[in-house]
Amino acid sequence: MATPVVLVAGPYADARAAVVRRLLADHPGAALMSSGPPPGAAFLVMELPDTAEPRPFAEALAAEAGLRLTGVLTALDARHMPVDILRADRLPGRDERYVAEVLARQLEYATHLVLDGGDAEDGELSRAVLAHLAPATPVHHLRDGLPRLTGRTVCPRELADRVEPATALLPCEARTGAVTTVVWHRLRPLHPGRLFEVTEELAACSVRGRGRFWLAGRHDRLLAWDSVAGRLAVRDAGPWLAAMPPSAWDACRPARRAVAALDWNPLTGDRVQHLVFTGPDLDRRRIWELLDGCLLGRAEMLAGSDVWSGYEDPFSLVLDADAMLPS
Numbered sequence: 001m002a003t004p005v006v007l008v009a010g011p012y013a014d015a016r017a018a019v020v021r022r023l024l025a026d027h028p029g030a031a032l033m034s035s036g037p038p039p040g041a042a043f044l045v046m047e048l049p050d051t052a053e054p055r056p057f058a059e060a061l062a063a064e065a066g067l068r069l070t071g072v073l074t075a076l077d078a079r080h081m082p083v084d085i086l087r088a089d090r091l092p093g094r095d096e097r098y099v100a101e102v103l104a105r106q107l108e109y110a111t112h113l114v115l116d117g118g119d120a121e122d123g124e125l126s127r128a129v130l131a132h133l134a135p136a137t138p139v140h141h142l143r144d145g146l147p148r149l150t151g152r153t154v155c156p157r158e159l160a161d162r163v164e165p166a167t168a169l170l171p172c173e174a175r176t177g178a179v180t181t182v183v184w185h186r187l188r189p190l191h192p193g194r195l196f197e198v199t200e201e202l203a204a205c206s207v208r209g210r211g212r213f214w215l216a217g218r219h220d221r222l223l224a225w226d227s228v229a230g231r232l233a234v235r236d237a238g239p240w241l242a243a244m245p246p247s248a249w250d251a252c253r254p255a256r257r258a259v260a261a262l263d264w265n266p267l268t269g270d271r272v273q274h275l276v277f278t279g280p281d282l283d284r285r286r287i288w289e290l291l292d293g294c295l296l297g298r299a300e301m302l303a304g305s306d307v308w309s310g311y312e313d314p315f316s317l318v319l320d321a322d323a324m325l326p327s
Helices: 013-026 054-062 099-109 120-133 156-163 192-204 254-263 284-292 298-303 316-321
Strands: 003-009 030-032 043-047 067-077 112-116 139-141 174-176 179-186 208-213 221-228 231-239 273-280
Touching (some): 003 013, 013 030, 013 043, 013 067, 013 112, 054 099, 054 156, 067 099, 120 174, 120 179, 192 231, 192 284, 231 316
Parallel strands (some): 003 067, 067 112, 112 139
Antiparallel strands (some): 174 179, 221 231
């Protein structure tokens, strides 16, 4: 029988350690996993380093015979998380990633989010932020205990479907106190030059921005928007389903086909603008104004994709390199 394993991620060493201690205490026969599974353990807990993103570890564990992933917990310090998700500074040393970028990856991939420390006000603000950034993920406070995790099996492929641009079920528009999520959804392509001109303002106005978008001149490619704390990455996430021959659709994952079906339009297929921005007191009207101004107008639409392919595309430098846009 496969041994259950839980991953504990998060940038806060004290919070991770507290979660690990609780898991070991709550599960008789549990052991801490480091270089390999200790013999005879009935339940394993693997604590990840501060800056580790849990996805590659989860996928590696799923490939190990005799192990069964049952949870990915991200431990968060309730006093610091709402501030750290705003931090646009790089991690120490040679790590090219950003503090807020890593934190976003850790909390959006998790099956459970666990708060530790802080007072009631810290906890309330943290829950409000998490309700927007990861609305489908259960949030617990360590003082209230943790759920039993040994009875379920987590599929890393399903976790990946939640965060990959083509399949992500993005947050809905909402306002919770000072935290706002704005959704922008349209069916016309974006002009590459006009969009490039407003990327800096769009990235800077929100804590987190993500989604999929359709750029004129890249008619068949689904592009991903990924901004955290003012830093923006735009990348090519593969073809739109409508750009693939129907014979290839059966090879796509069910989640991909389901999301495409939700966005499907008889004329454009699953090509869509679906961007979501979260932050304190966002100006919905301004975000919509910026993005609506980048859509192709009627005459540009009638010109067709052959003409669009001739547009100058300032995104080509970053899309070809899969890099961050300059801030």
